[in-house]
Amino acid sequence: xxxxxxxxxxxxxxxxxxxxxxxxxxxxxxxxxxxxxxxxxxxxxxxxxxxxxxxxxxxxxxxxxxxxxxxxxxxxxxxxxxxxxxxxxxxxxxxxxxxxxxxxxxxxxxxxxxxxxxxxxxxxxxxxxxxxxxxxxxxxxxxxxxxxxxxxxxxxxxxxxxxxxxxxxxxxxxxxxxxxxxxxxxxxxxxxxxxxxxxxxxxxxxxxxxxxxxxxxxxxxxxxxxxxxxxxxxxxxxxxxxxxxxxxxxxxxxxxxxxxxxxxxxxxxxxxxxxxxxxxxxxxxxxxxxxxxxxxxxxxxxxxxxxxxxxxxxxxxxxxxxxxxxxxxxxxxxxxxxxxxxxxxxxxxxxxxxxxx
Amino acid sequence: xxxxxxxxxxxxxxxxxxxxxxxxxxxxxxxxxxxxxxxxxxxxxxxxxxxxxxxxxxxxxxxxxxxxxxxxxxxxxxxxxxxxxxxxxxxxxxxxxxxxxxxxxxxxxxxxxxxxxxxxxxxxxxxxxxxxxxxxxxxxxxxxxxxxxxxxxxxxxxxxxxxxxxxxxxxxxxxxxxxxxxxxxxxxxxxxxxxxxxxxxxxxxxxxxxxxxxxxxxxxxxxxxxxxxxxxxxxxxxxxxxxxxxxxxxxxxxxxxxxxxxxxxxxxxxxxxxxxxxxxx
Numbered sequence: 001x002x003x004x005x006x007x008x009x010x011x012x013x014x015x016x017x018x019x020x021x022x023x024x025x026x027x028x029x030x031x032x033x034x035x036x037x038x039x040x041x042x043x044x045x046x047x048x049x050x051x052x053x054x055x056x057x058x059x060x061x062x063x064x065x066x067x068x069x070x071x072x073x074x075x076x077x078x079x080x081x082x083x084x085x086x087x088x089x090x091x092x093x094x095x096x097x098x099x100x101x102x103x104x105x106x107x108x109x110x111x112x113x114x115x116x117x118x119x120x121x122x123x124x125x126x127x128x129x130x131x132x133x134x135x136x137x138x139x140x141x142x143x144x145x146x147x148x149x150x151x152x153x154x155x156x157x158x159x160x161x162x163x164x165x166x167x168x169x170x171x172x173x174x175x176x177x178x179x180x181x182x183x184x185x186x187x188x189x190x191x192x193x194x195x196x197x198x199x200x201x202x203x204x205x206x207x208x209x210x211x212x213x214x215x216x217x218x219x220x221x222x223x224x225x226x227x228x229x230x231x232x233x234x235x236x237x238x239x240x241x242x243x244x245x246x247x248x249x250x251x252x253x254x255x256x257x258x259x260x261x262x263x264x265x266x267x268x269x270x271x272x273x274x275x276x277x278x279x280x281x282x283x284x285x286x287x288x289x290x291x292x293x294x295x296x297x298x299x300x301x302x303x304x305x306x307x308x309x310x311x312x313x314x315x316x317x318x319x320x321x322x323x324x325x326x327x328x329x330x331x332x333x334x335x336x337x338x339x340x341x342x343x344x345x346x347x348x349x350x351x352x353x354x355x356x357x
Numbered sequence: 358x359x360x361x362x363x364x365x366x367x368x369x370x371x372x373x374x375x376x377x378x379x380x381x382x383x384x385x386x387x388x389x390x391x392x393x394x395x396x397x398x399x400x401x402x403x404x405x406x407x408x409x410x411x412x413x414x415x416x417x418x419x420x421x422x423x424x425x426x427x428x429x430x431x432x433x434x435x436x437x438x439x440x441x442x443x444x445x446x447x448x449x450x451x452x453x454x455x456x457x458x459x460x461x462x463x464x465x466x467x468x469x470x471x472x473x474x475x476x477x478x479x480x481x482x483x484x485x486x487x488x489x490x491x492x493x494x495x496x497x498x499x500x501x502x503x504x505x506x507x508x509x510x511x512x513x514x515x516x517x518x519x520x521x522x523x524x525x526x527x528x529x530x531x532x533x534x535x536x537x538x539x540x541x542x543x544x545x546x547x548x549x550x551x552x553x554x555x556x557x558x559x560x561x562x563x564x565x566x567x568x569x570x571x572x573x574x575x576x577x578x579x580x581x582x583x584x585x586x587x588x589x590x591x592x593x594x595x596x597x598x599x600x601x602x603x604x605x606x607x608x609x610x611x612x613x614x615x616x617x618x619x620x621x622x623x624x625x626x627x628x629x630x631x632x633x634x635x636x637x638x
Contacts (some may be wrong), residue, residue: 065539065543086542087539087542087543088544088546092543093543093544094540094543096540097536098534099518100534100536100539100540102540102541102555103637104558104559104635104637113541113544113554114544114545117544117545117546117547117550118545136515145637156571161540162544165544165545175381221570317370
């Protein structure tokens with residue numbers, strides 16, 4: 001082996017990459033669902049595939065699980081080619097969207113399934129099933145059938161069942177989408193705690209951007225079968241690469257303007273901006289705009305006057321819709337009581353993020 | 358929500374139907390089984406003679422047992438044919454599914470009699486099968502057991518009732534969420550284990566329904582034995598038919614009918630209990 005190849009090998013193993021998706025594409029007949037996806041997942045990472053329905057996120061998950069075969073590309077896991085193996089030979093387990101618990105088996109038998117099909121000894125099965133049920137706090141339901149359980153309880157059993165084989169990678173296909181809002185929040189925090197506790201790598205699929213932000217170490221945003229952006233929640237929120245990302249993750253104001261002589265102009269708005277002259281698109285988060293309190297504007301700040309059109313109170317904060325010379329802007333401020341008429345607003349030029357179409 | 362008059366109007370026709378064409382005939386059969394015939398005259402004299410005759414003359418018990426043996430064989434053969442077919446169609450046929458499904462259903466449109474006569478021409482001593490066997494020099498003279506034997510009855514009934522077994526099994530298999538099959542593979546089970554641990558247990562209600570169809574329908578069949586059964590393939594319904602016809606002993610025929618009815622109803626009851634035990638919704 002050449003020293004260069006050796007160096008690459010070492011780099012790969014020390015960087016702790018668990019799963020490598022290399023140029024994977026998938027089409028069903030003439031319909032292309034995924035095109036040329038490359039993505040690495042690190043050991044112990046919580047990575048979320050985020051996207052609208054039809055973006056290909058579930059297909060990518062199913063390719064990793066082995067329920068579908070890629071049309072092109074390869075998938076590797078810890079130095080072993082994965083995509084050529086049948087699902088039952090992969091050290092990957094799945095929590096299904098509607099849990100897919102076996103209705104004819106009890107909770108205990110469901111959890112034991114993965115060990116039983118591998119002909120694990122009876123004594124060992126008992127111990128490990130008890131441990132798994134304890135982890136998800138479902139011991140007292142061990143002898144119930146899944147139909148007797150609530151959604152949240154079924155969710156826990158599905159988790160215990162998927163973890164019993166000690167997978168290297170756990171796939172979760174919108175596992176919380178069937179739960180009501182409160183339970184969902186609670187399960188999110190439990191899921192995060194569980195992942196930290198057991199240290200297994202999670203590949204999570206959701207269409208809910210808020211859920212993705214709360215849970216993930218990194219988010220991979222998919223759009224029409226291609227990766228739009230892969231970054232940590234903070235990074236993707238603060239520096240969206242495209243207009244689509246900026247709008248999909250959180251709320252934003254998209255400002256279509258032009259750059260001329262170091263200044264960006266968009267309707268009545270004007271702020272200092274670098275870059276070659278010409279048309280440009282900016283994303284400005286609602287919370288980056290605030291009511292002007294000082295008389296003098298510091299340099300690097302844009303100031304504008306706008307008429308209040310609507311005000312939505314939501315507890316700690318409120319959202320204003322204001323009209324600035326025909327341009328509608330959304331502004332989020334901390335709650336401060338009813339407003340009306342015209343007001344002065346400011347934002348820092350560094351908060352107007354240049355984005356791609 | 359609905360007026361009393363409306364409810365009565367709607368429920369009257371089915372109640373009349375059930376009353377006139379089911380309950381009344383059953384009551385008549387039941388009553389007849391306790392009457393007697395003397396010198397060709399029906400006597401409305403209550404007695405247990407018919408049941409005593411039925412259980413003391415070996416011929417009736419013998420035919421009844423043979424009938425149950427034939428029905429059991431038909432059930433087994435139809436299951437062995439119908440289950441794999443339904444499994445293949447539901448899980449592996451993919452694009453050919455619709456076409457194959459229609460092909461299974463089509464024979465149901467062909468008259469029972471036509472199919473019976475078809476088997477006669479296939480199995481007879483001058484029939485297609487014997488001619489073929491002799492052409493191949495596998496046999497030198499017609500094979501006799503092919504036609505007019507219990508074998509022929511089982512063959513014909515299996516042919517006729519396999520779609521009835523196929524349909525409920527197919528429906529049960531189609532109702533198994535595919536995510537369960539994926540979950541099983543995901544947890545490390547190969548296709549044989551997945552079949553034995555997930556698919557088979559979840560298809561048991563369909564399997565029971567199909568088996569009940571085949572058994573009960575075979576139990577009461579009299580056309581197949583008439584067409585291809587011969588003397589050795591006579592079944593209990595043929596005896597009932599002759600008692601109600603040429604032999605003119607309606608009371609004895611009714612007693613046998615009551616026995617068959619009891620067997621059938623017990624089987625239906627049992628099968629329903631088992632189906633409930635094996636359905637998980």
